[in-house]
Amino acid sequence: MxxxxxxxxxxxxxxxxxxxxxxxxxxxxxxxxxxxxxxxxxxxxxxxxxxxxxxxxxxxxxxxxxxHGDDGHGDAHADAGHGEEGHGEGHAKQYSPKYKQFEPPLPDAHPEYFVMDKFVVNFYGDGQAKFLAVDLQFMSYYPQITGETGEMEHLRPILKNDIQRLLRNQHFNELNTADGPDHLRTEILEIARKVLEKHNVYPDLLEDVYMTRFVMQ
The missing domain is CATH 1.20.5 (Single alpha-helices involved in coiled-coils or other helix-helix interfaces)
Structure with missing residues (x-):
């Protein structure tokens, strides 16, 4: 064991x-x-x-x-503030690309003037007058339009021809009223804008026209 x-x-x-x-x-x-x-x-x-x-x-x-307010419509809101006339950008204008494009003026830009040669023409005086003398200055905030080498300078002969034709067709009785000269200014501005548009320049870049002399005799 x-x-x-x-x-x-x-x-x-x-x-x-x-x-x-x-x-x-x-x-x-x-x-x-x-x-x-x-x-x-x-x-x-x-x-x-x-x-x-x-x-x-x-x-x-x-x-x-x-x-930042980016809700997918930021560009739309921005464009809404700058419509066809470029509101919110001083005197700058936005317009169709089919026209010549120019550098926009600064917001505080001063107006530029294009001075036409003196106009003295025979017109329908109705026995009251025979001659109509007018001095014109066109205004724009775009120096490319009214400057010394601008679009209107290149078109000066055409402008002079078309404006002279308009002045010759005036009537003394129509001009010899309180608003007669203003109506004539409107017609002259329309003539100039049509010339610009025909030559591929956006017509509303030309703001206005002023008569520094208006004499019927």
């Missing part, structure tokens, strides 16, 4: 070794599971954080656009 004792002890030792090996494996499995779970949690947090950042960025962009 005494001889069997060492064998029993060896078996016990073997069982302990087997049990210890199994315990170590279990511990390793638990550690691995915990590591995997921790890595999964970290990945989730990182991904969730990225989504929040993108969402915050999108929100900030929307708030930024709202703060």
């Amino acid at each position: 005494a001889a069997k004792q060492p064998a029993v002890e060896e078996e016990v030792q073997e069982e302990k070794k087997k049990g210890g090996g199994k315990g170590l494996i279990i511990v390793l499995l638990v550690v691995i599971i915990l590591l995997l779970a921790g890595m999964g949690a970290m990945a989730y947090i990182m991904l969730s954080g990225g989504d929040h950042k993108e969402g915050d960025a999108a929100t900030d962009a929307v708030h930024g656009e709202a703060a």
Whole structure:
């Protein structure tokens, strides 16, 4: 019976070794599971954080656009403030690109004048007068129109011809009224604008015409 004792002890030792090996494996499995779970949690947090950042960025962009009044109609609002006549830009005008395009004048630009040669013509005096003398100055805020080398200077002969024809066809009785000279001014301005338009210049760039002399005799 005494001889069997060492064998029993060896078996016990073997069982302990087997049990210890199994315990170590279990511990390793638990550690691995915990590591995997921790890595999964970290990945989730990182991904969730990225989504929040993108969402915050999108929100900030929307708030930024709202703060600047950009509701998708910014250009429309800007254009509404600068209509055909360029309101809000001083004397600058916006017009069709089919006409010649000129550098717009500064908001505080002074008017420019184009002085025509003196007109002295025979007209229908109805026995009251024979001659009509008129001095004219055309006004524009665009020096490209009325300047020394502007469009009207190049068109001077045509303007003179068409205005002389208009003056010769006037009647004393029509001009010899309180608003007679003003009607004549309107007709002269229309004549000049038609000449400009015919030569590809936007007619309304020519603002007005003034008679510095008006004599019937």
